[in-house]
Amino acid sequence: MAKISVLMPVYNVEAYVAEALASVQSQNFDNIEVVVVDDGSTDGTWQIVEHIANTDPRVKIIRAPHNLGLPLALNLGLSFCQSPYIARMDGDDIALPTRLEKQLKFLENNPDIALVGCATSAIDESGQPIPGLGVSRKPITQESISKTVLLAPPCSHIWLARREVYDRLSGYRQITVAEDYDFLLRAISSGFHVTNLPEPLMLIRTRPGNISSRLEQRKAHYYIANLYRERLERGQDSFSREGYEQAVKSGSVENGAFRLAMRFVQKGLRSQSRTLRYLFLAISALVSPWQARYFLLRLQLKMILQSPSFSS
DSSP states (O other): OOSEEEEEEESSOTTTHHHHHHHHHTOSOOOEEEEEEEOSOSSSHHHHHHHHHHHOTTEEEEEOSSOOOHHHHHHHHHTTOOSSEEEEOOTTOEEOTTHHHHHHHHHHHOTTOOEEEEEEEEEOTTSOBOTTTOEEOOOOSHHHHHHHTTTSOSSOSOOEEEHHHHHHHTSOOSOTTOHHHHHHHHHHHTTOOEEEEEEEEEEEEOOTTOGGGSHHHHHHHHHHHHHHHHHHHHSSOOOOHHHHHHHTOOOHHHHHHHHHHHHHHHHHHHOSOHHHHHHHHHHHHHHOHHHHHHHHHHHHHHHHHHSGGGOO
């Protein structure tokens, strides 16, 4: 049995999936299985992964009967994961060669930690670094995580976790655009400890239309944070699919303003001029209150993590 199951949901990523899989196949630690879930792709994703699976027995491909959405696709893939450790990765990202090796070594040396993420570097559609994003670092100490857990997800989606975390939580809930954040907060409120490696071991691709650039994702953050508070206060939360859909519901004007704001964000992040970058980001905050709230949360996070008490 493989020691690590790499769970990779894919949907219409024919331009990137071969590179993503190659980065997993060439890991320094190779005692792995790769469980790819094709969530009803309509491009050539399935054919590319099928060809790779035919040449590498470590790669398994499961085809969803139709587009399930990310949480259900992940749960489908989990049912095929056989290993004591489970790694997450998307079909358009790139793992550096030592990613799994270093995350596994950390968990084996720290039995009190159930899940470990890492820092990441942002790349664009062509694989080039994005000037306005650079390296994204996450909190490391338990104190810094507890202080920032309601400001931003404590780990990026490219973690390695002990299987018992998934078993205890019964996988993911149907929170369409922020299932990883919900999963992490449920893990923490269940008593699991999570942390991050400070080294950037993943290249995360940022593309127009990514889930993280949707208004629904911004609203989902607050819904998930409120569920976390409920669990801390009462031991359980009031999650329902209907409650989630109501929380993230938006009107046409609100959606239009947010789309316009995100166009300014994209211009800012790709600008080589720091002055223009900040100008575009400021305009985006003026256009959409939800983008302004997001920037405020990020500023609070940055201030906490840069304070001397959280510098290590």
